[in-house]
Amino acid sequence: MHILYFTRPEFISFRQMCKELSKAKHQDYRNFLCITGTKVPSHAALSRFRALLSISDDTINELSKPFLSQAVKMEGFLNLMITALDSRPIFAAVGGFKKECTCKTPEKCTCPPRFSDNDAKVGRQRIKVNQNKYFIGYRKNTVICGSSQGPMPLGSVVVHAKTSDSNMLLPCLERMKELDLHLPHMAADMAYIGGQDKIEALKKYRTAVFTEVKKDMIRPEVCDELGRILCSEGHLAGYDGFDAETMTVEYVGDATHCNSCLRWGTCDRRFEFSFEENPQFFGPIAQGSKLAEAFITFRKQVELNFALEANLLDRVLHHKKLTVRGQKRVDTYLRLTDLSRLILGMIHHAKENFVPKGRNQELRRLAEQAIYDRKTILIQAA
Numbered sequence: 001m002h003i004l005y006f007t008r009p010e011f012i013s014f015r016q017m018c019k020e021l022s023k024a025k026h027q028d029y030r031n032f033l034c035i036t037g038t039k040v041p042s043h044a045a046l047s048r049f050r051a052l053l054s055i056s057d058d059t060i061n062e063l064s065k066p067f068l069s070q071a072v073k074m075e076g077f078l079n080l081m082i083t084a085l086d087s088r089p090i091f092a093a094v095g096g097f098k099k100e101c102t103c104k105t106p107e108k109c110t111c112p113p114r115f116s117d118n119d120a121k122v123g124r125q126r127i128k129v130n131q132n133k134y135f136i137g138y139r140k141n142t143v144i145c146g147s148s149q150g151p152m153p154l155g156s157v158v159v160h161a162k163t164s165d166s167n168m169l170l171p172c173l174e175r176m177k178e179l180d181l182h183l184p185h186m187a188a189d190m191a192y193i194g195g196q197d198k199i200e201a202l203k204k205y206r207t208a209v210f211t212e213v214k215k216d217m218i219r220p221e222v223c224d225e226l227g228r229i230l231c232s233e234g235h236l237a238g239y240d241g242f243d244a245e246t247m248t249v250e251y252v253g254d255a256t257h258c259n260s261c262l263r264w265g266t267c268d269r270r271f272e273f274s275f276e277e278n279p280q281f282f283g284p285i286a287q288g289s290k291l292a293e294a295f296i297t298f299r300k301q302v303e304l305n306f307a308l309e310a311n312l313l314d315r316v317l318h319h320k321k322l323t324v325r326g327q328k329r330v331d332t333y334l335r336l337t338d339l340s341r342l343i344l345g346m347i348h349h350a351k352e353n354f355v356p357k358g359r360n361q362e363l364r365r366l367a368e369q370a371i372y373d374r375k376t377i378l379i380q381a382a
Contacts, residue, residue: 001033001040054328061178064339068154068179071342077349079146082298083154084187085172085209086144087165088306090158090330092120092137093322119327123161137161137322138330141168142338143176143183144305146298148352149345151305153338155179158331165189169197173205183207185285187295187302190214198279202244208284210295220281222271227280227287229271233261237271239286247275249282 004017011017021029021040030040071078094115103109113122120137127133142156155175157168169188176183186201187210198209213219213227222230229237229251235258237251253261253269261267273282285291324333 004029004032054326055332057178060332060335064155064179064335067339067342067346068181071152071346072181074346074349076353077147077149077346078152080181080183082185082187082294083143083145083183084151084295084299084302085141085169086189086299086302086306087139087141087168089123089125089135089161090138090140090322090334091135092117092330093325094120094136117325119160119325119330121160121162135161138327139163139165140334141165141172142305143172143186144302145183146301147345148349151302152345153305153341154181156331156334156338158327158334160327166197169209170200170204173201173207177205185210185291185295187211187299189299195279198283199247199276202247202275202284210283210285210292211280212292212296212299213280213287217280220278222273223281223287229273229281229286231257231271232267233257233263235261239289240270242275242284248272249275249284249286251286 001017004011011020018040020026021033021035033040072080092115094117103111115136117137122134122136123139124133125135138158139161140156140158143154144151145154146152155172157171157175159168173183173186182205184206185208190211201207201209213223215225219225219227224230224236229239231237231253235254237253240250240252242249249272251271251273253267253271258264258267258269275282275284281287285295322330322333324330
């Protein structure tokens, strides 16, 4: 019922949806809910649903694993070779703050404000047109992969709004490990550029994290403005592999330049760099390579995933605030939302690739024919 409520724009409230489902014209919705007849659960089911949002992470993981395993095995659906990590603000269901001052000097009060959602904090967001740079709520860090249905969320970690993204790379990879998912490559923006976390991600989780090089970054002398490796004569070197045991990356000189180089015969044409010294430039994914370009392109598409999430919530509630309070409940709710999107994506992919064309029209025709035959029999019997 809650998937129906949060995905259908004609239902403006849970109570109104329960009344509408009892009408004859919504038989298809009752079939979706596996309800026989016109009797539907009351609006009190929403209260029971909110009470269940305090379930443990282990329960959600066990609920998610079968669907994720099925999605990975579905041919042509998910592409786990290229994934991305990003965050977006989550607006809490709060109004104005309540000041609870306990100090004796109100004119110099430093007591933090309290909201109707006790776990909500004031955080910063990207400045956009007609939008405040501050918001009240949480921050959702989501691991996203490509799919035939667009960017698809695999898992999320929800923290309060003041938590920096630089501290969320390893917790998100730990969440993927709990879901039995191994991601060989991951793209992240500048917020996740922490070098030590990249080293830990590669050693512990076997995940290479890629971050695009910006022109205003401080680069090693052997790198150009795009982060590509240059030889001592200023020619581009080719990527030759990464040694996971020694944590070193190797480059070789380009034969088209080396054959006419002044250092020919004195240069061994091989360059080795330590990943642990500078993870941003000397990583398993070479800057400027085709794989790096694919990551940059996918990073731009990842923002579409967050726009889809906001539109699904906006279309029903006419604002971006959640309907639940408390960090644990918000985390559970958003993880179930990601799981619902994954299931819907699997259904659409199956319809496009595995279900015979015209199947739905044929089933509808057979159902109409059965109703007509039944009416004919009743008329003849009368």
